[in-house]
């Protein structure tokens with residue numbers, strides 16, 4: 001029986017609806033396949049990476065797949081760089097869009113501040129333009145505006161550890177699918193970065209255990225050496241074998257120096273025990289550190305001159321008053337100066353410099369001695385750490401660790417720069433008080 005016109009029309013509509021549904025289903029299927037293959041490729045690429053920055057670099061390759069994404073960046077903590085504890089790695093995907101970098105950086109930092117308590121200052125962030133895709137031609141005359149911007153936090157165990165941002169000069173580039181793609185990349189990168197950190201922590205824990213057992217054998221040796229020397233010279237004198245007053249004085253001086261060395265070792269051990277048990281305290285008071293510095297430097301004049309080392313002082317005539325524990329601060333200065341002289345060659349020079357800039361005071365101790373190999377630099381301030389065979393000079397590897405605790409308890413920072421064979425500079429900062437006036441010490 002032939003169909004009535006109206007019925008034919010219904011059929012057409014129905015088949016159109018079915019076709020539309022099928023097309024939609026096919027598109028959705030493609031999208032699902034697309035996103036699952038992306039997830040597969042991304043996790044495959046990230047799974048074997050052991051270095052957080054390589055994770056960032058791979059994740060940036062995937063952000064390139066976001067349509068119209070012209071610039072993207074990863075902000076993550078950089079534990080190896082106390083001067084600039086945040087690292088922003090930026091990649092530009094289109095020629096001529098470099099001018100979006102400062103805007104993207106600032107907006108990412110702002111976004112980070114709003115989601116976490118981390119205080120980040122732009123000058124404390126190292127901004128690295130990722131080399132791989134950097135355009136070979138810089139079209140700086142193009143001044144584009146960031147018209148689309150999205151920022152997603154990297155959240156690890158309920159803590160914000162960084163931020164991913166993407167930007168474009170095009171308007172409204174984000175739809176639901178793109179946001180999903182961004183979340184996938186961000187989540188996978190967070191897992192990979194957190195794995196890298198876990199592996200680093202495990203390695204550090206193993207290293208710490210190894211250092212601890214080395215320390216026990218070290219410290220026994222360190223305590224025994226001065227003790228042997230004290231007992232040896234005392235015995236000789238008690239047996240009346242040193243009648244000459246000049247030699248007696250020489251021996252007594254050795255005994256005195258060795259007892260002082262023993263006393264310092266024991267003080268360091270007590271500090272470590274206080275630090276481990278949480279009983280380490282500093283007692284701050286409002287004071288000038290001019291006298292403290294002068295006192296610490298002068299206490300090394302005779303040791304330096306014995307080695308023919310000149311101590312240069314670049315210390316301003318006036319220094320602001322600070323809220324500090326003078327005794328503890330002296331301990332830090334003594335540690336840095338003693339290392340600088342210990343690791344300097346005879347006839348060298350050591351410079352002590354103090355500078356007041358912005359909101360902090362900075363002290364630097366520079367030597368031109370044996371220097372430190374680049375690979376051990378990240379471990380210098382660790383408990384029990386000593387460079388093996390550092391010119392056969394003894395030590396328990398506690399001085400720098402304790403110094404770091406003291407400076408950080410004052411709200412300051414301490415770090416080292418060095419080149420093997422050329423010398424080292426150890427620096428620390430102390431925050432200036434709001435109320436502090438100038439003092440002539």
Ligand code: ADP
Pocket residue numbers: 335339340343367369370371372380385386387388390394395396397398399400401424
């Ligand atoms: P210690 O308490 O045994 O003196 P520190 O913690 O002060 O140890 O220093 C740790 C290690 O760092 C030293 O064993 C030495 O190898 C290295 N070091 C510290 N300062 C210097 C320096 N100025 N030049 C070269 N090496 C240094």
